Amino acid sequence: MFITLNEPLITALKGYGTGVMAPGMNGIGDLVYIAAHNQILAHGRAYRLYQSKFAARQGGRVGITLNLHWAEPMVPQDPSHQEAAERFLQFNFGWFGHPIFKNGNYPEVMRSRIDANSEKQGLEKSRLPQFTKEESEMIAGSADFIGLNFYTTDIVYPVEDDITIPSYNSDDGLETYQDETWYTSGSSWLKVTPWAMRKILNWIHKEYDGRYDIFITENGVSDNQGNLDDISRIYYYKHNLNQMLKAVKMDGIRVAGYFAWSLLDNFEWDNGYTEKFGLHYVDMSDPERTRKAKESSKYFAKIVQINGFAESDVNPCDNGF
Numbered sequence: 001m002f003i004t005l006n007e008p009l010i011t012a013l014k015g016y017g018t019g020v021m022a023p024g025m026n027g028i029g030d031l032v033y034i035a036a037h038n039q040i041l042a043h044g045r046a047y048r049l050y051q052s053k054f055a056a057r058q059g060g061r062v063g064i065t066l067n068l069h070w071a072e073p074m075v076p077q078d079p080s081h082q083e084a085a086e087r088f089l090q091f092n093f094g095w096f097g098h099p100i101f102k103n104g105n106y107p108e109v110m111r112s113r114i115d116a117n118s119e120k121q122g123l124e125k126s127r128l129p130q131f132t133k134e135e136s137e138m139i140a141g142s143a144d145f146i147g148l149n150f151y152t153t154d155i156v157y158p159v160e161d162d163i164t165i166p167s168y169n170s171d172d173g174l175e176t177y178q179d180e181t182w183y184t185s186g187s188s189w190l191k192v193t194p195w196a197m198r199k200i201l202n203w204i205h206k207e208y209d210g211r212y213d214i215f216i217t218e219n220g221v222s223d224n225q226g227n228l229d230d231i232s233r234i235y236y237y238k239h240n241l242n243q244m245l246k247a248v249k250m251d252g253i254r255v256a257g258y259f260a261w262s263l264l265d266n267f268e269w270d271n272g273y274t275e276k277f278g279l280h281y282v283d284m285s286d287p288e289r290t291r292k293a294k295e296s297s298k299y300f301a302k303i304v305q306i307n308g309f310a311e312s313d314v315n316p317c318d319n320g321f
Contacts, residue, residue, distance in 0.1 A: 002050065002060055003147055003217070004043045007067045008096055012036040017168060021270060029166030030127050033114070037129040040099055040139060047142035064100060065147030065217045068093040070196035070203075071176075074157035084158040084174040089203060091172040100143050101208045104136030114171050117163045127166055145256065146208065149218035150200055153193040154178060183232070186222035186275045192232075194239035201247040201255060213256035216244065220261035222268070222275040233279075233296040241303065260300060264291065 005011075014021040016035040017028040025031050047062050054060065071088035073081035087109055090098070094107040105111070106128060114128040131139065154176035161170035182191035197219075204214060221236040237260065247253040265278035273284045279297035283290045302310060 001145075001215075002062045003065050004046045004062060005039055006065045006147075006217075007149060008036060008039040008043075008064070009067055009092060011039065013168065028168050032168050033128050036095060037131075040096060041131075041135060043100065044135070044139040044142040048138055061144035063143045063145040063147050063215070064096070065149055065215075066093055066096050067149035067151075067218070068200060069151070070153040070193065070200045071156045072153055072196070074155050080158045081156070085156045087172050088154065088156045088174055088176065089207075091168075093204070094207070097146070097204075097208065099131065099136070099139045100141075101146065101212060102140065104131060104138075104140035110171075113173065117166070117171055120163060121166055123166075143212065145213045145215055146204060147215050147217040148200070148204065149261075150197060150216060151219065151221070152178070152190045153182075153196040183235075185232075186224040187271070190222060192221060192236055194236070194243050197240045197243035198247045198251070201244065201253045202251055205251075205253045210254060213254050215257040215259070216255065217257075217259050218261040219258065220277050222277045224274060224276065226265060226276045226278075226281050228281060228292060228294050230294045230296045233294065234299045237296060237300055237303075238309075242309070 010021070012032045012035040013028075015023055016025040016031040019026040025035075027034075043064050050060065050062050055062075068089070069092070071085040073085040075081045090107040090109050095110060098107045099105055110128060111126075115126040118126040118128075155178060156174050156176050158173060159175050161173055163170050178191045182193060184191060201214060219237075219240055221233055223230065223232060241258070244255060244258065248255050260279060262277045262279070264280050265273070265276040265282040265284070267273060268275040268277065279294055279300060281292045281294055283292075
């Protein structure tokens with residue numbers, strides 16, 4: 001199995017939009033869309049190259065990994081909030097998923113809103129690039145599976161943004177926040193919402209007509225202390241895995257694999273060593289980078305060993321999810 005790109009959304013938004021990550025470009029209104037466009041084309045060409053040169057001999061599968069927070073409408077019964085949540089999913093996942101897993105073109109909601117905003121801003125052409133007919137044909141269906149990095153949830157509500165200054169953040173016409181009562185983690189953006197795992201898998205399955213296996217390529221939680229007795233991480237894995245199991249067994253979702261993030265504490269983007277996601281503790285001050293197994297690694301290993309939950313597994317993490 002091969003993954004062409006991991007989290008192209010982050011590369012586009014933070015590398016070419018806000019500039020907080022490499023290569024540090026500030027283009028939240030235009031460069032973000034160009035960067036995403038080129039990544040989609042690069043993925044498609046890599047996929048077609050593998051199919052033509054190597055697939056017959058190697059029998060490999062090629063996909064792409066996209067990251068997504070679940071979008072929960074602030075007012076679930078309000079159609080405008082439902083539409084805002086759907087826009088969030090399309091502007092984050094569908095941005096890449098629609099051209100690759102569907103028809104070689106961007107989601108209609110992105111095309112219509114960004115085209116309209118660009119016109120209102122006096123631009124001669126849309127800030128959202130167009131694929132040529134040949135490019136669309138090359139991109140459409142250029143994956144053998146869907147890779148998903150899932151961690152958390154945002155609550156979404158619609159807004160009428162000022163579009164005077166072109167921006168991805170106003171193109172989607174929504175705002176987000178997280179419920180302050182949700183369990184926290186070592187990352188400001190990551191609140192613990194295991195119930196969303198099942199929802200997000202169902203959305204992806206339905207959105208792409210159930211045609212693709214889904215591999216959860218990242219799922220995990222951080223802390224700042226690196227405690228070996230990491231009961232909060234056990235809680236996270238237990239309940240996310242349980243919701244994934246429900247999606248498979250009760251909803252018929254094609255989940256083909258699950259990968260915990262991560263095996264070891266690591267250098268976490270621009271937060272360095274301060275956010276610890278590992279199943280194993282790493283002493284970053286030791287030149288040998290000595291490692292110790294956390295309790296979560298033992299819990300996860302038991303699940304892998306028996307391929308499921310043990311009936312005797314009763315602990316403080318059990319809250320009925």
